[in-house]
Structure formats: structure tokens, C-alpha cells
Amino acid sequence: MPTAHLTIDPAFTIAPVNRRTFGTFVEHMGRCVYTGIYEPGHATADEDGFRKDVLELTRELGVSVVRYPGGNFVSGFRWEDSVGPRAERPRRLDLAWHSVETNEFGLDEFSRWCAKAGVEPMMAINLGTRGVQEALDLLEYANHPGGTALSDLREQHGAAPYGIKLWCLGNELDGPWQVGHKTPTEYGRLAAETARAMRMIDKDLELVACGSSSSRMPLFGTWERDVLRETYEFVEYISCHAYYGNDDGDTASFLASAVNMDHFIDSVVATADHVGAELKSSKKIGISFDEWNVWYGDRSRRTDGPGEAWEVAPRRIEDEYNVTDAVVLGNLLISLLRHSDRVGVACLAQLANVIAPIMTEPGGAAWRQPTFHPFAITSRLAAGQVLRIETDSPLVSTAKYGDVPAVDAVATYDDGQIALFAVNRSSEGPVEVTVDLTRAGVTSLDEAVIVHDDDPLATNSAAHPDRVTAQPFESARLADGKLTITLPAISWTALSLSTN
Numbered sequence: 395m396p397t398a399h400l401t402i403d404p405a406f407t408i409a410p411v412n413r414r415t416f417g418t419f420v421e422h423m424g425r426c427v428y429t430g431i432y433e434p435g436h437a438t439a440d441e442d443g444f445r446k447d448v449l450e451l452t453r454e455l456g457v458s459v460v461r462y463p464g465g466n467f468v469s470g471f472r473w474e475d476s477v478g479p480r481a482e483r484p485r486r487l488d489l490a491w492h493s494v495e496t497n498e499f500g501l502d503e504f505s506r507w508c509a510k511a512g513v514e515p516m517m518a519i520n521l522g523t524r525g526v527q528e529a530l531d532l533l534e535y536a537n538h539p540g541g542t543a544l545s546d547l548r549e550q551h552g553a554a555p556y557g558i559k560l561w562c563l564g565n566e567l568d569g570p571w572q573v574g575h576k577t578p579t580e581y582g583r584l585a586a587e588t589a590r591a592m593r594m595i596d597k598d599l600e601l602v603a604c605g606s607s608s609s610r611m612p613l614f615g616t617w618e619r620d621v622l623r624e625t626y627e628f629v630e631y632i633s634c635h636a637y638y639g640n641d642d643g644d645t646a647s648f649l650a651s652a653v654n655m656d657h658f659i660d661s662v663v664a665t666a667d668h669v670g671a672e673l674k675s676s677k678k679i680g681i682s683f684d685e686w687n688v689w690y691g692d693r694s695r696r697t698d699g700p701g702e703a704w705e706v707a708p709r710r711i712e713d714e715y716n717v718t719d720a721v722v723l724g725n726l727l728i729s730l731l732r733h734s735d736r737v738g739v740a741c742l743a744q745l746a747n748v749i750a751p752i753m754t755e756p757g758g759a760a761w762r763q764p765t766f767h768p769f770a771i772t773s774r775l776a777a778g779q780v781l782r783i784e785t786d787s788p789l790v791s792t793a794k795y796g797d798v799p800a801v802d803a804v805a806t807y808d809d810g811q812i813a814l815f816a817v818n819r820s821s822e823g824p825v826e827v828t829v830d831l832t833r834a835g836v837t838s839l840d841e842a843v844i845v846h847d848d849d850p851l852a853t854n855s856a857a858h859p860d861r862v863t864a865q866p867f868e869s870a871r872l873a874d875g876k877l878t879i880t881l882p883a884i885s886w887t888a889l890s891l892s893t894n
């Protein structure tokens with residue numbers, strides 16, 4: 395059996411674990427909101443119409459921050475439509491997803507839902523069809539304590555100040571599919587002026603400028619450089635978005651998707667630091683990886699197109715995930731954690747039904763996709779400092795990324811507790827991994843779980859919601875400060891150990 399060797403030393407720190415790494419995303423798209431998190435009349439609905447089964451699963455998932463209301467949707471969104479008495483809220487065409495938005499669920503409802511879910515809200519503003527004034531109005535409505543037209547309006551609507559710190563300055567405006575698509579200079583100027591004005595209301599806001607909508611975009615790199623040249627002094631973050639799929643049947647490359655994410659983050663950090671050098675600035679720009687996931691199907695197809703009926707909350711990209719997808723997702727989280735020195739926010743896109751870890755049926759059950767498990771377990775166990783691991787692993791060949799290590803891992807260390815997250819990206823067979831923990835003074839193995847199945851395509855459904863779960867990982871052995879684990883092909887593992 396091929397062998398790999400890892401060395402963990404609590405002195406090899408990268409940065410503190412950032413709770414905002416465990417964010418997700420709720421967009422007015424498909425059934426994420428309607429019949430996802432919100433369904434008055436559902437057996438579990440509370441007095442606000444929020445599905446309590448989904449609220450419970452959101453808490454179990456360990457979500458820290460939720461981005462809202464888009465996504466592509468935000469580029470045509472008029473926030474005023476979504477507040478006030480429900481009967482007076484207008485129905486609008488949503489051009490992003492070729493559907494009808496009823497505005498039955500809006501900003502006040504989202505703020506209440508966040509409080510119930512115990513998550514921090516992250517608000518995206520419309521810089522597609524709108525500009526500085528509308529952003530200021532929204533900020534006043536959302537956060538100002540009272541005594542002005544818009545803050546008093548919010549009070550009349552029965553809502554307390556939202557206290558939102560994190561704001562996205564638009565969404566994917568480099569994409570020609572975006573309503574209000576812009577050149578980097580057009581967008582950079584608008585984002586800078588919007589940020590400058592928003593800071594006049596609250597200098598402590600944390601603002602995210604849009605990076606490229608994917609590293610495959612023709613302007614990738616140039617877009618980040620030009621946007622940051624305009625916005626550097628006004629923003630804390632530049633966004634990254636990445637979706638990975640296995641549509642072409644190249645499973646070896648798909649399993650190595652985290653190699654691409656590592657490279658993507660490193661490229662954007664290098665570009666941001668280059669602009670910082672040009673500007674003679676000591677400030678460092680962070681990464682808000684505010685959309686990431688596995689996504690099957692044609693990602694360039696943004697709507698089902700003219701000719702299709704305009705419906706309320708039609709089913710859109712309700713991908714059914716399998717064990718292989720869960721292993722890839724766990725590995726992408728390893729990549730995000732490894733970059734905790736620069737990744738300040740990350741949002742798994744999305745939360746419910748739309749490429750989501752939580753699925754629901756209208757009037758029916760809610761269940762966990764296989765991808766739910768590595769996310770929930772990483773969120774629960776990662777704590778303290780992220781540790782860099784010395785890894786010596788056999789390689790696997792991939793068509794897209796060349797030869798890559800089969801075993802990839804990251805660890806965290808928190809006051810007597812080490813958490814180790816590891817994947818075997820090989821589909822060929824198991825790898826025996828020895829982990830040298832002598833410098834950590836490990837005393838016991840407290841928990842070991844694995845996501846793996848003899849059928850790497852096994853999945854969950856309403857009828858079989860727990861076909862794929864995280865299982866106790868029996869093969870882990872601890873002796874003389876050394877841990878030995880045999881990672882089966884296509885597996886994700888988490889272990890928790892005590893130190894003296």
C-alpha cells in the first residue's frame with residue numbers, strides 16, 4: 395500500500411481559525427428562499443414563516459455568516475420593494491434567473507432569520523442597475539439607529555437596526571450575464587465612490603470589492619488589478635468565486651479541485667500585493683471567497699431563457715451531491731483553512747436547495763446532502779490556530795493539474811486540542827498515513843470520523859436521507875506520539891486529539 399507521512403507541530407502556525415470561513419449564501423434564486431428557508435404553512439413554520447427544520451439544520455451545519463440577497467439577483471434588486479407591508483410589495487421580473495420575485499421575503503425577514511439562525515448577515519448591494527445613492531439609502535435603512543427618514547421607516551416596519559458590518563459592493567460585474575455588466579475601470583470607480591460614501595456613514599464597515607467571477611474569465615488578473623487600483627484604500631476584501639464540476643468524467647482532476655483553489659487564492663493575493671506595492675501601501679487586502687462549491691451542468695447558462703414561463707421560485711440547479719462531491723468539498727475547505735492568513739470570509743453557495751448542503755421538499759421533509767457532513771464537522775472541530783502540515787505523499791496524475799499529492803491535509807491547534815482534516819484524492823486505492831505528533835505531545839485520540847463509501851456515487855434523497863453520513867473511523871491508531879491511519883480511496887477524514 396502506498397504510504398504518506400505528515401508532521402504536525404503546534405509551532406507551525408499560519409493564522410487563527412477565522413469563524414467567517416464557515417459562511418454560506420442565501421440568494422433569491424430558485425427555491426433557496428421560497429420553500430427553502432421560508433415556507434409559511436409548512437408543518438414546521440414558525441410565526442415568521444421560517445422553516446424550523448431548515449433553521450435547525452443551518453445551526454447543525456455550523457454556519458457563521460450568510461451572504462444575501464445575491465448573486466446575480468442583486469444586480470436588478472430594488473431593496474425598497476422588499477420592505478413594508480407585504481400586501482403592498484410589488485412583484486417584479488427577476489432577469490437574472492428568469493423568474494418572478496414576489497418580495498414576500500425581504501430585508502427585515504432576512505435580518506430576523508439571521509438572528510434566529512445565530513448567523514452574521516453579509517449584505518450585497520446592487521451596483522448593476524444602481525449606484526451610490528441607493529447604497530447609502532439601504533445602509534441608512536439597515537443600520538442607522540433612528541431619527542432619519544429611512545431609519546424611522548424601518549422602525550415603523552417593526553425592525554431593529556440590523557447592525558450589518560460586511561457589505562459586498564455588487565456581484566460578478568465582470569460577467570456579461572450580469573445585469574449592468576461593467577468594464578474594470580467603470581466598476582472600480584463606482585465601487586470606490588460607493589465605498590467612500592458608505593464610510594461617511596460608518597467608517598468601521600468591512601467592504602468587499604468584486605473580483606472576477608471565476609479564474610477562467612478572460613480578464614482574470616487584469617480585472618483584480620484594475621479594480622484594486624481604484625478601490626484599494628476603501629475596501630478590506632476582494633472577492634473570489636469558484637465552482638467545480640465533474641461533468642466531463644475527468645474524476646482525477648475533479649478530485650484535485652483544491653489544487654486549483656490554492657492556485658486561485660495565491661494568484662489573487664499576489665495581484666493584490668502587487669497593487670499594494672504600486673501604491674506604496676502597507677495595508678493588506680483580504681480574500682472574501684464568497685461563492686464556492688461543486689456545481690454540475692452548464693455554468694454559463696444563467697437562465698432557462700426566453701420562451702420559458704416566468705414562475706415564482708422555479709426549481710433551479712438543484713444538484714444532487716454524492717460521496718465524491720463531499721470529499722472534494724471537504725478538500726476545498728482544507729484549502730480555505732490553509733489560507734486563513736488571507737481568506738477572511740468564505741461562503742458556500744448556497745444554503746438550501748440551490749447547489750446546497752440542505753434540501754427540502756415543499757410541504758415535506760428537509761435532509762442533508764453528503765456535502766453537509768464535511769462542512770459541519772470542520773466547522774465544529776476547527777479552532778484556535780491553523781497549522782501548516784509538512785506532507786510527504788504519493789502522487790496522482792491528473793489531466794488538468796499534472797501530478798498532485800494524493801493526500802492533502804490541514805490541522806488546527808487550540809489549547810490542548812488538535813483537529814486534523816485529511817483527504818485521499820486517489821481513486822486507485824488506500825494510502826497508509828503516519829502522522830508524527832511527537833512535538834504536539836498528543837495523549838489521546840478523542841474522535842475520528844470518515845466520509846467514504848464503497849460506492850463513490852452514493853447519495854441522499856428524501857426517501858433515503860441518511861444513506862451517506864459521516865461514520866466512525868475505526869482504523870485510526872495512536873502509539874508513541876505517532877498516529878497511523880489508512881485512508882481509503884476517495885475519502886475525507888477528521889480527527890480530534892488531546893495534547894498534554
Ligand code: AHR
Pocket residue numbers: 421423464465466467565566607685743744
Ligand atoms: O450561486 C449561483 C450564482 O453563481 C450566483 O448568483 C452568481 O453570483 C454566480 O455566478
